[in-house]
Amino acid sequence: MSVPCVVVPREEGESTRRTLADLGVLDEAHDITVEDGRLYIPVSEPRAVPGEFDVVSHDAPERDRQTLPGEILGWEPSYERLGDIAILDEDDPGRAREAARAIAESSLPVGTVVNRASPVEGELRVRQWDVLYGEETETVHREYGCAFALDIAEVYFSPRLATERHRVVEQVEAGERFFDMFAGVGPFVIPAARRGAEAVGVDLNGVAVEYLRENAERNGVADRVTAIEGDVRRVEGYDGWAERLVMNLPHSADEFLDTAVDLAGESCT
Numbered sequence: 525m526s527v528p529c530v531v532v533p534r535e536e537g538e539s540t541r542r543t544l545a546d547l548g549v550l551d552e553a554h555d556i557t558v559e560d561g562r563l564y565i566p567v568s569e570p571r572a573v574p575g576e577f578d579v580v581s582h583d584a585p586e587r588d589r590q591t592l593p594g595e596i597l598g599w600e601p602s603y604e605r606l607g608d609i610a611i612l613d614e615d616d617p618g619r620a621r622e623a624a625r626a627i628a629e630s631s632l633p634v635g636t637v638v639n640r641a642s643p644v645e646g647e648l649r650v651r652q653w654d655v656l657y658g659e660e661t662e663t664v665h666r667e668y669g670c671a672f673a674l675d676i677a678e679v680y681f682s683p684r685l686a687t688e689r690h691r692v693v694e695q696v697e698a699g700e701r702f703f704d705m706f707a708g709v710g711p712f713v714i715p716a717a718r719r720g721a722e723a724v725g726v727d728l729n730g731v732a733v734e735y736l737r738e739n740a741e742r743n744g745v746a747d748r749v750t751a752i753e754g755d756v757r758r759v760e761g762y763d764g765w766a767e768r769l770v771m772n773l774p775h776s777a778d779e780f781l782d783t784a785v786d787l788a789g790e791s792c793t
């Protein structure tokens with residue numbers, strides 16, 4: 525089967541594999557192949573591979589040693605992965621427990637399995653979780669080449685928004701003044717700064733702001749990121765500053781339009 529692969533001379537194979545693993549773009553479901561002294565390393569997110577590498581389409585055998593949860597259960601559980609946490613969306617507690625056991629027994633690199641125990645709630649938009657396997661709710665999640673440390677019990681984060689975040693951030697230009705009014709742990713701020721923007725992120729949740737600062741360091745953009753804890757309506761010094769604004773607070777962003785207009789520069793997206 526043809527899949528996207530980074531192609532490198534054999535002697536650069538291990539260092540390239542490690543770089544791609546650190547970026548979180550390795551395709552673990554396919555094996556690396558060697559042909560004519562060159563290594564073909566399967567990647568899951570070709571668009572997130574740094575420009576210095578060549579990406580080609582190449583035949584790669586599927587790994588057959590993985591045991592997936594569905595094979596253990598005989599039915600497909602619904603879950604998503606956030607770092608080494610598997611997040612279930614099961615209404616039936618019995619099915620949730622069975623799915624958690626199967627995920628833990630499978631080949632997936634998962635240390636914790638949780639089930640949603642509430643909707644996202646309150647001003648901080650944090651959810652309650654039933655922890656069904658393991659105990660650690662802090663993890664490091666990788667997305668389009670960025671790494672985000674976060675604790676799902678303390679902050680909002682949704683891996684489902686990855687494609688939409690990427691679509692927005694791809695429009696950011698180097699040198700641009702980028703303002704995220706509800707920044708969380710930085711999934712817009714960090715990639716915007718990596719594209720060369722001067723990025724400011726505000727959040728009411730002090731724990732999220734601590735992670736935002738840690739993530740700026742972790743991704744090598746601390747010099748271009750300002751993280752501010754507090755209510756964005758009370759932030760001073762940025763009137764007319766922003767050339768691009770993000771306001772991802774679906775349940776009540778409309779209440780913050782006046783603030784957005786104050787923050788926006790003459791030309792602002």
Ligand code: SAM
Nearest residue numbers: 647648680681706707708727728729755756772
């Ligand atoms: N942008 C982040 C993301 O995509 O993961 C977080 C989005 S989350 C839906 C909304 C965030 O807004 C939460 O982290 C919450 O703490 C923060 N928030 C809510 N009200 C706020 C306010 N008045 N000022 C600043 N942040 C606020």
